[in-house]
Amino acid sequence: MTEYDVRLDGVSKFFGDVTAVEDVSFEVEQGKFLTLLGPSGCGKTTTLRMIAGFETPSEGDVYLRDQRINDLQPFERDTSMVFQSYALFPHMTVGENIAFGLQMQGIPGERTAADGGSVATQSSGLSGAFKRLVSRHGSEEIDTRVQRVLELVELPEMADRQISELSGGQQQRIALARALVTEPTVLLLDEPLGALDLKLRKNMQVELKNLQEELGITFVYVTHDQEEALTMSDEIAVMNEGRLEQLGTATEIYEEPASEFVADFIGETNLVHGTYAEDDDGASITDGSLTFRVKPHDEASGDIAFAIRPEKIRLGDDARGLDNEFSAEVIDEIYKGNLGKFVVKLENGRQLTVDLQLTDQGDYLSIGRDIRIGWDASNAVTLVR
């Protein structure tokens, strides 16, 4: 049986009249990397904060393993968060920052084997609680675990440094170390790479993914960067305006978008609206004078759209014999790195973006030229939403 570390069941969050999250349900399998992806204001961070306990759901339930945790305080939940701003304590050294979580959970001594596996690791007992208000104890156990996690993030010599002495990238790693040292059931990451420069961000994406696989901890990751999501995630939950648009693997999301929003948000795409019809050969969408062969969809009818990726459109001789074959006029040219991008206009006035590798076809295309374009019906995804 599959075990789920996190489960959201019909969760909504209202702030006054504003709906931040609306009826969101998903499950994260143990040891998986789930990314909540969406534009700013789509509710992804609010969703993450409800798992962490900083917000309480207005409706629905949040489960950690099998426990309903709606009413648990953040300090009673076995989740750790890596904040966008890192939120490292400026008045503590690196080592003290990392040790803090262990000290507050009453390690060592108070955590017994019996509750070692439970969701709530907050140690109870009045004397322990009082002690933690008077002083924060160090111990060999804590030192060992701090050192171990520092080595994990490849900053083994940093324990005695002040936070202000660290670079942005180092702070990011220390924030990660501090969240990991308590060995949480789920690690929550709120755009943790947002403040890093592009190169460092790329490196960290790979490292984070490797770390996650190595530790086998469930990650719930929030980002607005689709490339980051596609690179790192086992599963992606695309959110928009508080709702969950689609949940699936990177390939599913990219190849089989479930809605116009997903098709448009992930990568680049051409959306074509028209009237849907089914026949013996499959399905088609008619836009004015042109009829496009598309992939059939069970729920499709009436005025809907299909999506065709620019790289799925073939040109010239390559286009011959495909399900869709049209003549078009090149009207614009966009360069983007090694990729040539062109805008073409179909007979009915519809404009499409197409990709080609410059290496292949050099100056094959120029503005004003008439060319043939085409694509397979299986690449034209019918969108019912």
Add this chain to the structure above:
Amino acid sequence: MSVSKLKVWRSRLMANHGKKALAAQTGFVYLFLYVPIAVMIALSFNDSRTAIVWNGFTTQWYEALFSGEAIARVDPNQAWIALQNSLIIAVVTVVVSVLFGTMLALALDRYVFTGRNLLQGVVYMPLIIPSIVMGISLLLFFNIVGLEQGIGTAIIGHIAFDISYVTVIVLARLQSFNRTLEEAAMDLGASELETFRWVTMPLIKPGIIAGALLGFAMSFDDFVVTFFIIGNQNTLPIFFFGMVRQGISPGVNVIATLILVGTLIIIALAQKIQGITW
């Protein structure tokens, strides 16, 4: 003279004399601030009973004070009692004000509740109302309530304005405080109380100490409000006032100089404590 010539002339003037002018101006400001204090300290060593004219160096006024003799109408025992009263009032006032002022600042910073804006505005009132109004209103209040005037009423009166100073300073510190740090602490397993103890308090500590120091100075210094509500007791400012009305005596200079030294020691200590984590 054309504008460009004027500019050239000005930049040349700045280049040649700018630094000197700035140094001179700074010097004057400091003279203005510190000459009166220097004169007071010097006159505490002046070998003259009344005159404000330099008559030669002596430490006799200090010796007299420490041996408990009255010097030029200044009775050291009365001065001592006045100092004790001032200290008792200031210490109790600061302790209570820091406690309640910090709590009030936290409430105003953290919670949205009906009347918060009103409350926030009212906090500043004691800083704005003239002391004399404050003194009269407190006197009226104590009379109506039937409290006998003395050290107790003075403490209540001082707390009434000191809380404002502490609140305003701690509030300023809290407003630059990054609340995410508290979320991080709770996320790591610290309860609300533990979070306050290990994260919030250490980070707003400079504000609390600054508030306490200012509150102490305000209480220790206060003449007007105290004069109305302390009955027949003396604090140091009131004692001095009584002395100075009959002419400036070396005894007043000596005690004022000693208070200055004491203040400097307190500030030095406070700065040392600032560095230590509670």
